[in-house]
Amino acid sequence: SYELTQPHSVSVSPGQTASITCSGDKLGNKYASWYQQKPGQSPVLVIYQDNKRPSGIPERFSGSNSGNTATLTISGTQAMDEADYYCQAWDNNTHVVFGGGTKLTVL
Amino acid sequence: QLVASGGGLVQPGGSLRLSCAASAFTFSSYWMSWVRQAPGKGLEWVANIKQDGSEKYYVDFVKGRFTISRDNAKNSLYLQMNSLRAEDTAVYYCARVNSVEYDYWGQGTLVTVSS
Numbered sequence A: 001s002y003e004l005t006q007p008h009s010v011s012v013s014p015g016q017t018a019s020i021t022c023s024g025d026k027l028g029n030k031y032a033s034w035y036q037q038k039p040g041q042s043p044v045l046v047i048y049q050d051n052k053r054p055s056g057i058p059e060r061f062s063g064s065n066s067g068n069t070a071t072l073t074i075s076g077t078q079a080m081d082e083a084d085y086y087c088q089a090w091d092n093n094t095h096v097v098f099g100g101g102t103k104l105t106v107l
Numbered sequence B: 001q002l003v004a005s006g007g008g009l010v011q012p013g014g015s016l017r018l019s020c021a022a023s024a025f026t027f028s029s030y031w032m033s034w035v036r037q038a039p040g041k042g043l044e045w046v047a048n049i050k051q052d053g054s055e056k057y058y059v060d061f062v063k064g065r066f067t068i069s070r071d072n073a074k075n076s077l078y079l080q081m082n083s084l085r086a087e088d089t090a091v092y093y094c095a096r097v098n099s100v101e102y103d104y105w106g107q108g109t110l111v112t113v114s115s
Helices: none
Strands: A009-012 A018-023 A033-037 A044-047 A061-066 A069-074 A083-091 A095-098 A102-106 B002-005 B008-010 B016-022 B032-037 B043-049 B056-058 B066-071 B076-081 B090-098 B101-105 B109-113
Touching: A009 A018, A018 A083, A018 A102, A033 B101, A044 A061, A044 B101, A069 A083, A095 B032, A095 B043, B002 B090, B016 B032, B016 B090, B016 B109, B032 B066, B032 B076, B032 B101, B043 B066, B043 B076, B043 B090, B056 B066
Parallel strands: A009 A102, B008 B109
Antiparallel strands: A018 A069, A033 A044, A033 A083, A061 A069, A083 A095, A083 A102, B002 B016, B016 B076, B032 B043, B032 B090, B043 B056, B066 B076, B090 B101, B090 B109
């Protein structure tokens, strides 16, 4: 079955750029989506179809996807961005796969 | 727009039926999914269902035990869970599939399997 791999944790200083990677076999041939989840809350879509932002998501969130790696980039990271982030893709257009999640710490 | 309900405490081997009420969008136009999250763990896809219910897909470890269904007339999504195990303990979210992403999520309903 298809697998997506994320780092367990990423740390960033306020105002700096955070990059969270998501690796999977030929992931660049699929669309990757990213979700932000804060404690006790439902996930929120922050990037879809590799690099599109839903309305209401700040411009500091961006995404890319090429080869075997999709990347979520947060520019000018703010304290409010501290959360768990999950990548997601489809396998064979029928099954959905999530990465294991990355805890972003802003310190 | 998505309100999940039906969670609770159930004994191992027992059954539970989750519901998800949709509003403010044309429910019958979208694939829908159930996604779960065990305590302190990551998101885990459980099942998908096509707009008319003609196609259903499941993650391997729930096949034969869980059944996803929908009632478009009632704008509702369901998950019938049988033969529940301790490892099925999780918050269960319903989510709307828009193209290839989940653009709306319910608030989740907690299922606890314990004796």
